[in-house]
Amino acid sequence: xxxxxxxxxxxxxxxxxxxxxxxxxxxxxxxxxxxxxxxxxxxxxxxxxxxxxxxxxxxxxxxxxxxxxxxxxxxxxxxxxxxxxxxxxxxxxxxxxxxxxxxxxxxxxxxxxxxxxxxxxxxxxxxxxxxxxxxxxxxxxxxxxxxxxxxxxxxxxxxxxxxxxxxxxxxxxxxxxxxxxxxxxxxxxxxxxxxxxxxxxxxxxxxxxxxxxxxxxxxxxxxxxxxxxxxxxxxxxxxxxxxxxxxxxxxxxxxxxxxxxxxxxxxxxxxxxxxxxxxxxxxxxxxxxxxxxxxxxxxxxxxxxxxxxxxxxxxxxxxxxxxxxxxxxxxxxxxxxxxxxxxxxxxxxxxxxxxxx
Numbered sequence: 376x377x378x379x380x381x382x383x384x385x386x387x388x389x390x391x392x393x394x395x396x397x398x399x400x401x402x403x404x405x406x407x408x409x410x411x412x413x414x415x416x417x418x419x420x421x422x423x424x425x426x427x428x429x430x431x432x433x434x435x436x437x438x439x440x441x442x443x444x445x446x447x448x449x450x451x452x453x454x455x456x457x458x459x460x461x462x463x464x465x466x467x468x469x470x471x472x473x474x475x476x477x478x479x480x481x482x483x484x485x486x487x488x489x490x491x492x493x494x495x496x497x498x499x500x501x502x503x504x505x506x507x508x509x510x511x512x513x514x515x516x517x518x519x520x521x522x523x524x525x526x527x528x529x530x531x532x533x534x535x536x537x538x539x540x541x542x543x544x545x546x547x548x549x550x551x552x553x554x555x556x557x558x559x560x561x562x563x564x565x566x567x568x569x570x571x572x573x574x575x576x577x578x579x580x581x582x583x584x585x586x587x588x589x590x591x592x593x594x595x596x597x598x599x600x601x602x603x604x605x606x607x608x609x610x611x612x613x614x615x616x617x618x619x620x621x622x623x624x625x626x627x628x629x630x631x632x633x634x635x636x637x638x639x640x641x642x643x644x645x646x647x648x649x650x651x652x653x654x655x656x657x658x659x660x661x662x663x664x665x666x667x668x669x670x671x672x673x674x675x676x677x678x679x680x681x682x683x684x685x686x687x688x689x690x691x692x693x694x695x696x697x698x699x700x701x702x703x704x705x706x707x708x709x710x711x712x713x714x715x716x717x718x719x720x721x722x723x724x725x726x727x728x729x730x731x732x
Contacts, residue, residue, distance in 0.1 A: 376681040376719045378643075380579075381549075381662065381708035383682075387581035387632060393622035394583065394615060402614045406430070410617045417624055418589060423562040427596035429588045430616040431608040434548045435464045437574035437586045439471040440606055442511055444572070444590075444599050445542045449507030450475040453495055456690055457485045457519045459546060471606055475510055483691055484657060485520035487512075489531045496539055512536045515546040516564065517553040520689065521663030521704075526559065526568055533569025542595070543569055548576035551633035552661035566591035577623050581632045581709045585619040632709035636662040639707035639716060646720040652727025656695060656702055664705040673701055675726045681719055 377383050386394075402408040406429075418428045431437050438460055442452055450472070454460045456479035460468050469475060480495050482488035492512070499506045514532060516524050524532075536543040545565060547553070550573070554564055565573050571592060577585040590596040603609050610616060623629045640662045647653050647666045656665040665686065668676070673685070686704045688695045696702050 376715055376722070378705035378707065378711075378719070379682040379684055380706045381636065382579055384581070384708040384710040386583040387628070387709055389622045389628060390582050390619050393618040397614050397618040402612075404611045404613065405609055406613045408614045408617065410614050410621060414617045414620050417621070418587070421561050421624065422565065422589065422591070423560070424566065424591070425593060427590040427593040427599070429596070429599060429603055430610060430613055430620075431586050431588060431603065432584055432610065432616075434459075434546075434574060434576050434578065434586050435467050436471075436606065436608050437576070437588050438464065438513070438544075438546050439468040440599075440602055440608060441544050441572045441574055441588050442468055442475065442513065443472040443602050443606070444596065445511050445544075446472050446475060447508050447510045449504070450510030451499055451507050452477045452511045452513055453480050453487075453492060453509070454513040455479070455485050455487050455515065455518070456481055458513065458515050459519060459548065460513055462519070476507065481691060484522040485515065485518035485689065486522060486524055486528065487514060487532060489535060492532065492535055496535070496541075509539055509541055511542050511544055513544040513546060515548070517549045517556070517661040517663070520657065521660050521665055522657070523553055523556055523660040525557070526563070529564070529568040529570065537569065542571040544572045544574070545570045546574050548574065548579055549661060549663075550575055551577075551580045551629050552637055555630055555633045555637055556661045565589075571595065577620065577629065579708070580623075580629060580636070582619045582623055585616050585623065587620065633662070635709050636707045636711065639711040639713070640664050640705075642713065642716050643705060643707060643719070646716065646723075650720065650723055650727070652723055652730070662707045664707070665702060666705065667696055667700050667702055669727075669730060670699055670701050672723070672726055672730050673703060675730070676719075676722060679722055679726065681722060
């Protein structure tokens with residue numbers, strides 16, 4: 376019953392086999408192998424246009440270097456207050472983007488509010504050198520609250536970005552889960568809505584170590600090979616990332632894995648809604664379920680083998696959790712089974728009933 380994170384899941388057998396198949400023989404290093412080159416074309420097909428693709432080892436590197444690529448002196452990046460960039464990347468985005476600052480923008484359920492975004496950007500007028508200059512906007516899809524930006528919401532933020540001559544970056548650590556949930560193609564969720572740069576995550580969805588930075592306009596990536604090298608993210612045996620992506624994208628495996636994870640989250644959410652011993656904090660959008668437990672119930676669940684994390688309540692919902700309660704995040708993955716869900720819900724009923732007596 377592991378709902379701690381989709382990071383905890385292993386590699387899908389087809390991904391693992393791709394690593395085995397690529398382990399023998401020789402191939403050009405540093406992205407020059409035949410497989411690396413084939414993947415460039417595969418990404419072009421996936422996004423329905425010519426894109427520039429660069430592999431890196433981690434999602435943090437993908438986010439940080441994507442924003443470093445559009446650095447401006449005194450640069451300011453606008454992102455949601457609960458974004459991974461601000462909350463969980465240890466200052467790497469600031470460090471690797473030469474000291475860019477990240478300004479928090481509020482909005483319900485971890486989605487940037489366009490009105491507040493406009494107000495935040497207005498605090499950095501181009502003629503006021505002391506404040507620095509606006510540099511980029513970053514959104515997360517799916518968000519840190521497990522919610523989803525709808526197409527019109529992305530369009531609204533993209534319009535603000537365009538009006539201010541700012542590139543729009545998307546942190547897509549759970550890009551596949553969002554695409555499946557919304558029924559959108561990669562193109563429909565990115566450049567067709569105004570997204571310029573995507574951190575395309577695969578590690579959380581069945582890969583071993585596979586992250587990509589996708590520039591929707593290749594001219595934006597002219598300096599990126601040097602940025603990636605300086606950040607020690609130019610992988611020598613890059614065929615081992617390329618082979619994962621080849622297996623991941625072949626026969627729509629990436630969408631199948633995300634569909635399963637989302638379906639397991641829907642099943643888990645239904646069980647929480649029906650439970651007398653927990654309640655949903657807000658509806659799940661993809662493969663993350665946020666719910667509220669009594670603290671003692673949560674502790675007993677952990678003692679019985681359930682794994683999950685407690686999460687700080689969002690800043691815009693200060694009264695969401697009562698004094699004796701905690702907000703928890705339950706994350707499903709390609710490896711989650713219906714048996715896992717059933718076992719967890721049965722345990723919740725047992726523990727909850729015992730606690731209420």
